[in-house]
Amino acid sequence: MGRKQNESAFTRWFCREIQRVNGVTLAIVASAMQRSGLPDRYVCHKKFRGWLEFKKDDGRLSTAQRITLNKLEANGDTCLVVRYRYNDMLEIETVNGRTLLVANLVPLYTKSTPGTQLLEFLQQALVAKPSYN
Numbered sequence: 270m271g272r273k274q275n276e277s278a279f280t281r282w283f284c285r286e287i288q289r290v291n292g293v294t295l296a297i298v299a300s301a302m303q304r305s306g307l308p309d310r311y312v313c314h315k316k317f318r319g320w321l322e323f324k325k326d327d328g329r330l331s332t333a334q335r336i337t338l339n340k341l342e343a344n345g346d347t348c349l350v351v352r353y354r355y356n357d358m359l360e361i362e363t364v365n366g367r368t369l370l371v372a373n374l375v376p377l378y379t380k381s382t383p384g385t386q387l388l389e390f391l392q393q394a395l396v397a398k399p400s401y402n
Contacts, residue, residue, distance in 0.1 A: 306333025
């Protein structure tokens with residue numbers, strides 16, 4: 270992992286690292302039989318459970334994604350947007366675009382288990398998340 274990765278490569282790296290620390294990630298792949306707007310992944314780990322939508326730099330949620338994620342949250346699920354920036358920064362946001370956490374990813378590239386730190390970032394973001402979103 271490193272500079273100038275695309276959204277798909279970053280998502281694969283992030284999920285692979287969560288899996289390496291005994292997490293489960295479920296990919297939600299859109300098809301013609303499925304409605305649009307579903308989040309990219311569901312992550313299940315003892316430190317974090319919730320839906321993640323991955324975006325690159327200034328990528329925006331579609332209207333369908335925003336509606337679906339807000340409905341999931343209204344029903345008690347955790348939903349976050351995980352944004353990867355070209356400068357190797359990670360931003361975790363609410364569905365409505367409020368930044369909860371900003372972190373430098375470079376130190377994680379040399380760790381043997383960066384998934385542990387990624388899960389801690391998700392936990393920290395939840396602590397910063399207001400109850401009203």
